[in-house]
Amino acid sequence: MNNIIEKALHVAGALTHDKIVTLLSLEDTKELFQAAYQLKCRYIGKKVSLRGLIEMGNVCSKDCFYCGIRKSNSNVKRYRLSEEDVIRMAKWCFEHDYGSVVLQSGEIESETNTEYVEHILRGIREFGGDTFGVTLCLGEQTEEVFRRWLEAGAHRYLLRIESSDPSIYAKIHPANHLYTRRVECLRILKRLGYQTGSGVMIGLPGQTLDDLAYDIEFFREMDLDMIGMGPYLPHADTPLGANIAMTPEYTNRQLQLGLKMIAVTRLYLHDVNIAATTALQALDDTGREQGIQAGANVIMPNVTDVEYRRSYQLYPNKPCLDENAAKCRNCLNWRMLSIGEKIIWGERGDSPHYFKKRK
């Protein structure tokens, strides 16, 4: 085991498919996590970047079988924040030195929505200039729309492939949600010059370690700058999640698998940004801290006004439902210090990989 990890520490892309599977199957993860954390420190330092997450709205045209805000879920109260509200929340992040925001919502393709996002981006640019980071996570769009948003001030885009295996993808989505379109969108985003991120859900029903290893290889083939992935959490109001019980064994397995995916992705890709996602925290109160210690370097605290948070539950057990942004800021600071990490205040926290490619 030592040899595999040792080699991976020296050279990115050094792991074979079988070695990736071996690492993902480890029971004793101590060495693996230590090595991944060492790499994270080499490329980023003992610091984490923040992205204030703004959940702009839960109206969605898609019907993904796993997602709590899927179109057919009638138990959800739908909302969309006003442009002013989104800009106010982003400004709060700017003034509190978060360095960047992520604007996320359900997937809508319409001129009204495109303009809504454009107005928000221009509003943010007025106070944020070029030094404040703006990531979009707004689903599949046409090249034209991606370009307009880039021109209005966005510079990073996160679009998870959900699973890089077309047959798994087909099982967890209705037939009109096309895997090929999602991949094509990622290609367009990269071509336009966005720092491009993707990721998968980990521990989906029927997904094997072999599949997850291919996911990690997909990240490298696609030459991604950022990885945002997290454990799958069964939501009772969805076709995929209705019959899965969140037993303590299940919860622990999902958490461990999520952490191993972070660690092996770090060992294989080296210099990308990797998020310790909120789904980890939904499984364990210290899930994000554990994610950092397994090689992640980004956290995305929710800064949406508390009154909307219950309506944006992609999965159950969403943490911090009642904790406002100011409380969260203190809590995070303390949590990072507790593991010997510092928050990088006031910087965009760009992916080192993106700039290396451009040198």
Ligand code: SAH
């Ligand atoms: N519609 C936007 C935003 C998606 S929400 C887009 O496609 O980019 C962000 C992510 O939440 C999704 O990409 C998905 O991977 C994740 N997600 C949704 N339901 C989930 C669940 N039940 N468990 C874990 N993650 C989930």
